[in-house]
Amino acid sequence: xxxxxxxxxxxxxxxxxxxxxxxxxxxxxxxxxxxxxxxxxxxxxxxxxxxxxxxxxxxxxxxxxxxxxxxxxxxxxxxxxxxxxxxxxxxxxxxxxxxxxxxxxxxxxxxxxxxxxxxxxxxxxxxxxxxxxxxxxxxxxxxxxxxxxxxxxxxxxxxxxxxxxxxxxxxxxxxxxxxxxxxxxxxxxxxxxxxxxxxxxxxxxxxxxxxxxxxxxxxxxxxxxxxxxxxxxxxxx
Amino acid sequence: xxxxxxxxxxxxxxxxxxxxxxxxxxxxxxxxxxxxxxxxxxxxxxxxxxxxxxxxxxxxxxxxxxxxxxxxxxxxxxxxxxxxxxxxxxxxxxxxxxxxxxxxxxxxxxxxxxxxxxxxxxxxxxxxxxxxxxxxxxxxxxxxxxxxxxxxxxxxxxxxxxxxxxxxxxxxxxxxxxxxxxxxxxxxxxxxxxxxxxxxxxxxxxxxxxxxxxxxxxxxxxxxxxx
Numbered sequence: 001x002x003x004x005x006x007x008x009x010x011x012x013x014x015x016x017x018x019x020x021x022x023x024x025x026x027x028x029x030x031x032x033x034x035x036x037x038x039x040x041x042x043x044x045x046x047x048x049x050x051x052x053x054x055x056x057x058x059x060x061x062x063x064x065x066x067x068x069x070x071x072x073x074x075x076x077x078x079x080x081x082x083x084x085x086x087x088x089x090x091x092x093x094x095x096x097x098x099x100x101x102x103x104x105x106x107x108x109x110x111x112x113x114x115x116x117x118x119x120x121x122x123x124x125x126x127x128x129x130x131x132x133x134x135x136x137x138x139x140x141x142x143x144x145x146x147x148x149x150x151x152x153x154x155x156x157x158x159x160x161x162x163x164x165x166x167x168x169x170x171x172x173x174x175x176x177x178x179x180x181x182x183x184x185x186x187x188x189x190x191x192x193x194x195x196x197x198x199x200x201x202x203x204x205x206x207x208x209x210x211x212x213x214x215x216x217x218x219x220x221x222x223x224x225x226x227x228x229x230x231x232x233x234x235x236x237x
Numbered sequence: 238x239x240x241x242x243x244x245x246x247x248x249x250x251x252x253x254x255x256x257x258x259x260x261x262x263x264x265x266x267x268x269x270x271x272x273x274x275x276x277x278x279x280x281x282x283x284x285x286x287x288x289x290x291x292x293x294x295x296x297x298x299x300x301x302x303x304x305x306x307x308x309x310x311x312x313x314x315x316x317x318x319x320x321x322x323x324x325x326x327x328x329x330x331x332x333x334x335x336x337x338x339x340x341x342x343x344x345x346x347x348x349x350x351x352x353x354x355x356x357x358x359x360x361x362x363x364x365x366x367x368x369x370x371x372x373x374x375x376x377x378x379x380x381x382x383x384x385x386x387x388x389x390x391x392x393x394x395x396x397x398x399x400x401x402x403x404x405x406x407x408x409x410x411x412x413x414x415x416x417x418x419x420x421x422x423x424x425x426x427x428x429x430x431x432x433x434x435x436x437x438x439x440x441x442x443x444x445x446x447x448x449x450x451x452x453x454x455x456x457x458x459x460x461x462x463x464x
Contacts, residue, residue, distance in 0.1 A: 020383035023390060081382040088308050163308075163382055164254040167301040172259055175266070185273075 003099040007108035015078050024074045028124065031070050035063045036128040060130040062184050065206060068125055068141045069177065069199075072117040072149035077170065079110045080153040084166035087157070092236045102233060110153055114146045121145065140214065141206060147221035148198040152176050154228035158235065176224075183207050196220060239320055243328035251332060256298070260340045263290065268347035283348030284404060284424045289397070291340035292361050292420060295333045295369025296392065300385025302329070303376035315456065322453035326373060326445060330366040337365035341424075352426050359434065360423025363441045367416055370444035371396070377451040416440040 015021045043056040056063075086092045096102045121142040125133060133141075155173040160166035179200030182191050184207070194200040201217035204210075251257065267286045271279050306312050315325060341361035345351040371392050379385045400417030412418050413429050419437035423430050 014381070015383055018381050018383035019387045023387045078383055081386065085304075085381050085383075088305070162254070162305050163301040164250075164298070164305045167298055167382070168255045168259045171297070172262065 004104045004108050004112075007095065007100045007104060008112045011079070011082065011109055011113070014082060020078045020081075024071075024078055027074055028071045028120065032067055032124045032128040035067050035130065039063055039130065059184060061206060062180065062203075064125065064129045064131055064133070065141070065145075065180050065203060067128060068121055068138075069145040069149070069180070071121040071124060072114055072142070072146040073152065073177070075113040075117040076110065076149035076153035077156075079113050080156040080166070080170060083109055083153075083157050084160065084163050087236070088163050096236050102236060105236070106229070106232070110150055114150050117149070118142045118146045137206070137209070141202065144198065144202045144205070144214075144217050144221065147218070147225065148176065148202065151198065151221055151224035151228060154225060154232055158228045158231040179203060198224065240324045240327055243320065243324055244332055247328050247332035248335070250302075251336065256294075256336055260291065260294075260336055264340050264343050264347075267344050271344070271348050279348045280350040280425070281404065283344055283350060284421060285401075287341045287344050287361060287424050288364070288400060288404075288417075288420055291337040291344070292364040292424075293368045293393075293397075294337055295330070295365055296372040296375075296389055298333070299329075299369060299372025300376045300379060300382060300389070303373070304379070304382060304385070312456065322456055323449045325456075326370070326449045326452055329373060330369045330445060330448075333369045334362045334365035338362045345424075356423060356426050356430055356434070360420055360430075360437070363434075363437045364420035364423075367420070367437070367441045367444050368396070370441070370448040373448040374444070374451050377455045416444075 012021065015024075039056060039060070043054075046055045047053065083092065086095070092105065095105050100108065118139075122138055125138045125142065129138075152173045155176065156166055156170045160169045176197055177199045179194045179197030180203045182194045182197075182200050183203045186194075191200070195216070198217055198221040201213050201220055205213035205217050267283075267290070271283060271286075274282050303312075338358050338361045342351075342354060342358055345354070345357050351357055372389070375388045375392060376385055379388060396417040399412060399415050400421050403412060403415075403418045404421050413422065413433055414436060416437055419433035419440070422433040423437065427433075
């Protein structure tokens with residue numbers, strides 16, 4: 001375990017030096033504050049202006065889902081950028097043959113930050129969510145958004161050969177999160193076209209409060225992670 | 238001649254590393270999104286899309302491009318070649334602005350609200366050059382992607398926040414001097430589009446010259462100018 005923690009410490013040191021750690025912490029906090037206080041304020045202004053009873057309030061759950069996603073996504077994005085930099089500088093291959101190993105590398109660069117992000121995400125959901133959430137549901141949702149963020153980070157890295165392609169992939173892999181919006185805006189069965197996206201099932205689970213959706217939400221994330229991890233693994237062989 | 242060769246090289250590079258493919262996907266996505274939005278929202282939404290994505294792409298990608306060139310020692314080769322820093326900067330700006338302009342026009346036409354395509358094209362082109370210059374200035378002295386992303390946050394806030402406030406209705410007259418607002422005003426072909434064009438041109442030239450200065454300095458260091 002010691003090499004793993006050392007590798008993780010290096011990761012934290014690096015993102016601290018890059019100011020990315022502060023950016024991620026401040027970014028998530030600002031987003032949380034905006035969702036908790038900014039969105040209801042905007043709702044008031046909009047309702048007064050358009051003489052409607054509710055406009056944004058119908059989508060408060062969607063804002064909460066974004067709140068649950070923002071922390072793991074930002075942590076995993078920082079990890080993906082660092083993995084890309086290390087890959088471009090040929091450090092990844094060296095690290096993979098040290099006692100850290102390939103699995104250890106991915107654990108220290110991606111899984112540990114993602115696990116920490118679950119704790120942060122649960123705390124943010126507790127203090128800043130706009131709708132009522134049970135602890136169990138909060139925890140489940142944060143674990144699922146964390147799994148999805150790992151898949152997004154793996155996708156960013158697995159299909160790129162350098163930083164430039166990596167950044168293009170990071171932009172493209174953001175599309176994996178489009179599924180969060182689908183059940184809110186696409187009310188017909190066409191919405192199931194988005195079923196390969198874990199975000200779609202996470203939104204369904206939280207909207208319908210039906211645990212049956214937990215299975216596709218977990219499975220779709222795990223399938224993405226398994227497939228992408230194999231590609232990742234081949235890449236740093 | 239050298240600028241032309243650099244430009245072709247940059248376009249090839251961007252094609253090879255998927256910029257064109259990426260923006261093909263995003264253009265289709267944006268246009269699809271515009272078609273499902275209510276007609277009254279489309280013009281505003283298209284402006285927002287063009288301003289925050291194709292126009293700003295240089296700021297997003299410049300860090301990765303420069304870091305990649307550093308790791309492949311491209312900059313070392315350029316430093317000892319006859320290429321001038323201004324030619325290098327111009328090639329980067331124009332090659333990225335080309336994608337921005339094509340994508341901007343497609344999104345504009347997709348929204349069905351383009352009254353003057355030439356003004357829109359000029360606005361996106363100049364806006365893209367401005368953002369790319371800002372990206373070059375930030376990217377010249379960074380060592381990692383994370384560092385670049387963090388360093389661009391203040392630039393994005395300074396350019397984007399007043400521009401978005403303008404887009405959503407906060408329009409004091411003096412704010413037209415702000416470069417981000419000029420881009421919005423030109424994309425919308427608003428009442429002040431012509432003065433905005435002139436102001437944006439001045440900002441873009443200033444930013445490009447500043448980028449040239451920063452690049453020149455970093456190339457001199459690479460080329461042994463310190464000796």
